[in-house]
Structures are given as C-alpha cells and as structure tokens.
Amino acid sequence: MTAPRADEAARSVLTLFGARALGLPGTHLAHTSRPGRVHRDWHYWWQAHLLDCMVDAHGRGSPVVAERLIRRHLRGIRVRNWGRLRNGFYDDMAWLALAAHRAGRPARGLERALRGAITDDWGGGAFWSTDRDFKNTAATAPIALYLARTGDRVAAGRLLDWLLAHLADPDTGLLRDGLRRVDGRPTLVPHVFTYNQGPVLAVMLELGRVDDATRLLGAIGTRLTHPGTAVLRTHGGGDGGLFTGILVRYLALAARDPRIPADARAAAADLVGATAEALWSGREVRGWRHRPVTVFPQDTTPAGAGPVADTVELAAQLQAWLALEAAAVLRRSA
Numbered sequence: 001m002t003a004p005r006a007d008e009a010a011r012s013v014l015t016l017f018g019a020r021a022l023g024l025p026g027t028h029l030a031h032t033s034r035p036g037r038v039h040r041d042w043h044y045w046w047q048a049h050l051l052d053c054m055v056d057a058h059g060r061g062s063p064v065v066a067e068r069l070i071r072r073h074l075r076g077i078r079v080r081n082w083g084r085l086r087n088g089f090y091d092d093m094a095w096l097a098l099a100a101h102r103a104g105r106p107a108r109g110l111e112r113a114l115r116g117a118i119t120d121d122w123g124g125g126a127f128w129s130t131d132r133d134f135k136n137t138a139a140t141a142p143i144a145l146y147l148a149r150t151g152d153r154v155a156a157g158r159l160l161d162w163l164l165a166h167l168a169d170p171d172t173g174l175l176r177d178g179l180r181r182v183d184g185r186p187t188l189v190p191h192v193f194t195y196n197q198g199p200v201l202a203v204m205l206e207l208g209r210v211d212d213a214t215r216l217l218g219a220i221g222t223r224l225t226h227p228g229t230a231v232l233r234t235h236g237g238g239d240g241g242l243f244t245g246i247l248v249r250y251l252a253l254a255a256r257d258p259r260i261p262a263d264a265r266a267a268a269a270d271l272v273g274a275t276a277e278a279l280w281s282g283r284e285v286r287g288w289r290h291r292p293v294t295v296f297p298q299d300t301t302p303a304g305a306g307p308v309a310d311t312v313e314l315a316a317q318l319q320a321w322l323a324l325e326a327a328a329v330l331r332r333s334a
Helices: 001-016 044-059 067-080 090-102 110-114 138-148 151-164 195-206 210-223 242-257 262-279 314-333
Strands: 134-136 178-182 185-189 285-287 291-295
Touching: 001 044, 001 262, 001 291, 001 314, 044 067, 044 090, 044 242, 044 314, 090 110, 090 138, 110 138, 134 138, 134 185, 138 151, 138 195, 151 195, 195 210, 195 242, 210 242, 210 262, 242 262, 242 314, 262 314
Parallel strands: none
Antiparallel strands: 134 178, 178 185, 285 291
16 A cells, blocks of 8 residues: 555645746746745755655656656756756755756756865864855765765765764764854754754665664664654654655665664664654645645644644655655565
C-alpha cells in the first residue's frame, strides 16, 4: 500500500498547490498555502524540496509525475527568481542543487555560489547567508552532501569534520544549529532540529563513515522520537513543517545501506515506517475545485494529527509526501 499512498500525496499536493509561474506557459511553481497566492511568499527552498519529491515519484515510475513537469518546475523556479537561481541563502541553493542533480538537470552557477559560502573563519564550515554572520548545519551539511555527490570528497570531508568538531553535541551526538557572530565572536546556537541530522547522515554514508552514521542513527532513534514509539517528532508549521520529512528521506538511505549494521538498518526503517504511518493516519479528504484532495497534518503527535488546519501549508504537505515516498522506496527494496 505504500506506493499508492505516495501517489495520493503527489496527486493531492500537485492538485492543491500547483500553478504556472507568473502565469507563464511551460512553467510550474507551487502556492505556499491554500488559500494563498503563488506570487507572494514563495519560499525558494520549499520549491526545491517539491522538485526532490517529483524526482522521487518519477524515479519509482509513478504515473502522477512526468519528466516534463520536473523540467517545468525547475524553469518556474528560475522565472520566479527573476531569471536566475542564486539567492541570498546558501542552504536554499544547496537544496536546489541537490534536487537538480538528482533530476539530471544540473543547476548551473550554483556550485560556485555554494563554494563561496565556505571559509576558514571559525575553523571552517559554511555560512548560512550572504550576511555572513551565521555558520550552521542547515547550510554546511547540504553543501557537503552536494560536493560529495559531485566528486569533491575532500571538501565534503572537511565540512563534515567541522560539523562534528563544532556542532555535534558531545552528550547526545546530535547536530546543533550553528555558530552565530555575537559581539564579534562565534557563539553556539544550541537548538536541535530533525532536518539538520538528515543531510549529515547522508554525507557520512557518501563518504563511507559507517561508524559515525551508525552512532548518529542511534542518537536520532533515542532522542528525536515520541516516547515509547518510533515516530519522529515534528516542528509545527511554517518552515518547521518540512523538517522531519527531510530527515525521513535520508533515514531511508541508511535503511538500505548494507554497510550499516543490520539492527541499525532495521531501526532506521522503523523510524521511516512509523512516521509515514502517523502522517497518513492523520489525513483528511477535502474538496478543492470540485476534486477531492488529501491533506496531511503538520505534526505527528496524536493532538497534532488532526483536524488539519483550515489554511493548508505546502511545507507540511511536502513533509508527508517525503515520508510516504521514503516508505514506498523501502517497501519496494524489501
């Protein structure tokens, strides 16, 4: 049942949020909320993860996503970003570079921008934005993953080493948010978010750091789940509505990696399956322009699983789609 569930998420997200970019034919972009308007707060990085979801669905042969939609969506991002792919946030650009690379349509010009985020300030790492006052996991990890996947394993390894030296919590093993310049000095921002663990885990797998990956899997399963369950915690609405879906994507990679010990692979698969099931169980069917669409909760807690809010945000729906695609991949490979 996992592939039909992922298809239902794909169909509903594209039906509810899909639109042309600035009304131009041959383009695709998503509204960020319904009700809502596509031309206002369009959230570049949400669109990047929508592209990733499309690649997931197309890659498993889903009838919902055609190759031309992937091309149109990437074109729509460029159009809405006023003819370019660069913006002021390096994590945004890293997510899009990763998705475009998976789509086989390299986002030209982004790699140079991403490398420009990496400096020796504060021992290494990558800045979050062009303001250059914050180095964080959210930018450093996906940049490292992109570099690892495109052949620069040395640079990726340096970024991973910096993350482990500066942002890994020695007590929990989880990655903290980042280092922010305060009064001219780097100061730890200790918040822990689910999504920051995901690309770090993926970099470890890309670089063959199996022991590191196994330890991080253990920390995720112990500290980022609801008590007594394998269901991952979530982070509410807005940007946070997408966070846990990102982690689930990369947990599915670990669950299929034969280098990871069997018990750790099984635990990763349980996290994927339980989280996807929680989001699926909280779904509602609503009418949209005379068509039924499935909408998913933004949280995995029993209280957060329903009813779904009147305003439906793209991020939370992508989180569910990501999780359901991950579950479908694991079922297919079992």
